[in-house]
Amino acid sequence: MKHAAVLGTGSSMPKRVLTNADLEQMVETSDEWITSRTGIQTRRIAGEGEQTHLLAARAAEKALLMAKISAEEIDLIVVATITPHKIMPSCACFVQSEIGATKAFAFDLNAACSGFLYGLDLADKYILNRPDMKILLIGAENLSARVNWKDRNTCILFGDGAGACVLSSKKDGAGIIDSNLFSDGTLWQLLHMDSPQSLNPDLVEEIIDDSYILMSGKDVFKHAVRAMEDAIKGLLKRHGLSTSDIALMIPHQANIRILNKLVNRLGMPQENVYINVDRYGNTSAASIPIAIDEANRQGKINKGDLLLFCSFGGGFTWGSLLMQW
Numbered sequence: 001m002k003h004a005a006v007l008g009t010g011s012s013m014p015k016r017v018l019t020n021a022d023l024e025q026m027v028e029t030s031d032e033w034i035t036s037r038t039g040i041q042t043r044r045i046a047g048e049g050e051q052t053h054l055l056a057a058r059a060a061e062k063a064l065l066m067a068k069i070s071a072e073e074i075d076l077i078v079v080a081t082i083t084p085h086k087i088m089p090s091c092a093c094f095v096q097s098e099i100g101a102t103k104a105f106a107f108d109l110n111a112a113c114s115g116f117l118y119g120l121d122l123a124d125k126y127i128l129n130r131p132d133m134k135i136l137l138i139g140a141e142n143l144s145a146r147v148n149w150k151d152r153n154t155c156i157l158f159g160d161g162a163g164a165c166v167l168s169s170k171k172d173g174a175g176i177i178d179s180n181l182f183s184d185g186t187l188w189q190l191l192h193m194d195s196p197q198s199l200n201p202d203l204v205e206e207i208i209d210d211s212y213i214l215m216s217g218k219d220v221f222k223h224a225v226r227a228m229e230d231a232i233k234g235l236l237k238r239h240g241l242s243t244s245d246i247a248l249m250i251p252h253q254a255n256i257r258i259l260n261k262l263v264n265r266l267g268m269p270q271e272n273v274y275i276n277v278d279r280y281g282n283t284s285a286a287s288i289p290i291a292i293d294e295a296n297r298q299g300k301i302n303k304g305d306l307l308l309f310c311s312f313g314g315g316f317t318w319g320s321l322l323m324q325w
Contacts, residue, residue: 002175004167006296007066007167008062008065008068009165009297010293011161011293013162013290015050018044020156023156026155027152038156039255039257040277043279044160044161045144050142050160051085051142052083052084052091055161056079056091059140059162059164060095060138062164067166069134075105076104077104077135077136078137079108079139080108080118080285081109081139082146084108085145092106111315112284113313113317114318114319116163116285116289117311117319120137121319124179134166135166136164136165138163138165139163139288139289140161140162143283146213147213156281158284163286163289163293164293165292176321179322184316185315185316189216190220191213191220191313192214193211193212193213193314220312224318225258228251228311229265231319232266232320235321235322246307247325248308249268249274249309250292251275251309252287252288252310253275253282253283255277258312276290305324306323307322307323
């Protein structure tokens, strides 16, 4: 069987850099408070001409260039996002229009921070069925549009950006090996974001703070570490592997405390874990593909390497995925 393999990667970040010093002027906080609790020093904030679909399209174009594939050759576009600039049409349809992928069908995927991981699993299923299929998978977010800038517990965490991968089968056997995905809708209140107020009076919620990201940080931390650890260990056990077999782990960039706790519980060397949360903050579905592109372009990923991805997000959604590069 031929699995989904990465042919090219790309990423696109907004121009504006928001520092912890900037946040000190906006909300009651400090650089020391933010850094010690999250590890984040800067994050990117979208501006004019940097809507979600435009960041996604720019990341896609870089991935296509690396893959040496034209947009017209793409069969499917999937965008993992919780912050499209319109509810309808999908962000993926706007990307299709921007890059000229005239033969592709397109749709969005909403699994919060786990969206790109879910998308990789989905792309693998398509390619298992049709190995010649070429898929453009993008994680893109404008979380700054959904942050309450008066809430210091959330506004310090999130940033904007997009990352993309072109996927198809390869003759050398590289590709996705397996995934271990989960969700638990009973815990939605610990991390969620309301839609705009309903226009149907019978469906109006009694209390809606606004269309902000709302989070119970301590509870999310507790669930995130344990859930990702279990998803990783279960996947490795299924294939008779250990963390020592992993060349590089690329986790969702939530915050440094979650990442450090997870790495310590797994017993992985820090040098085998790619972290960029200090520069971009939490970019939700975009965080893993941005990190993949950076690691790839920095030469940190080599042919034949065994890679491990993991994530945890609102829903709750979480999981892990193994891939041979």
